[in-house]
Amino acid sequence: MNINHIAKKPFFDLFYRSPCMALMLRAAFHDAGTFCKNSKTGGPRGTLRHSHDLDRPENAGLDFAMDQIEEIKDEGNHITAMLSYSDLIQLGGYTAVEYTGGPVMLFRMGRKDAEDHDEHTPEDRLPDVREGSSNILTKMHRMGFTTQEFVALMGSHTLGFAHQDRTGFQGRWTQNPHVFDNTYYKEVLLGERSKFLKTPVEHMLAQNSEMKKLCEAYAQDQNLFFEHYALAHVKMSELGQEEHLLSEFEENQPKYKLPESSYLQLNSFSDPQKY
Ligand code: HEM
Secondary structure (H helix, E strand, C coil): CCHHHHHHHHHHHHHHHCCCHHHHHHHHHHHHCCCECCCCECCCCCHHHCHHHHCCHHHCCCHHHHHHHHHHHHHCCCCHHHCCHHHHHHHHHHHHHHHCCCCEECCCECCCCCCCCCCCCCCCCCCCHHHCHHHHHHHHHHHCCCHHHHHHHHHHHHCCEECHHHHCCCEECCCCCCCCCCHHHHHHHHHHHCCCCCCHHHHHHHHCHHHHHHHHHHHHCHHHHHHHHHHHHHHHHHCCCHHHCECCCCCCCCCEECCCCCCCCHHHCCCCCCC
């Protein structure tokens, strides 16, 4: 067992008990997605644990994920006890993808939490699905993502649900919201013929010719999607923290591996929309 395996173990145990993988992945994006590449502010700094960030409307529902992070910090193991909050939130995202059958991303620890407990993440950084597609894309570019990385990251919506009382949208994007695969793109390309959720983001992906081509490529080739997704996800999780990260890996070691098997036990999900 290497450090990555030991660090991920408490999250595997959590997901076996409570299948909150999608919520944990969303929390990872909401802690990291506040990054601005020009001012180098925001990013994964653990500010989501403070009520001034957690109580914002865009973070509705993430309190359950943060409670689990606190529990793992207190009662995980000797490796998770050493990790910062921002490390733990990002580790939760990595493990959620791995647990549901997605790429196995190699985690680098060492993120520094925001030093000042009163530090507020600047408002209006996270994309809001109601604000129109060009604003959403502008915000993803402000974080430093290319259009290709944006399209790859959207495939994370293969997992989970939208909840009316959190964002005003209701439903799921794919048939099986507990499996990380490329079905999100297949549903996007089906357009009106798909019975699953379509927000303005899905309409943009299907209508913009550059994005549509990427969706077609990912829908046809799951390994290509996993490769692009893993690289974009690792980038997201390290935004603005690169200089602090400790690496247990050799220089040329790949940042991810394709999954060999899924840890998923579908029968264990008695109440899939509970989280
Ligand atoms: C343009 C950027 C994005 C927009 C506009 C967006 C929008 C949304 C919305 C509206 C929901 C429904 C939330 C709810 O009602 O509970 C959602 C859920 C979710 N998002 Fe995103 N998202 C974006 C990017 C991302 C990224 C980059 C990730 C991860 C890498 C991500 C992961 C998720 C997951 C896993 C869920 C399901 C959560 C659950 O089941 O509780 N999203 N997103």
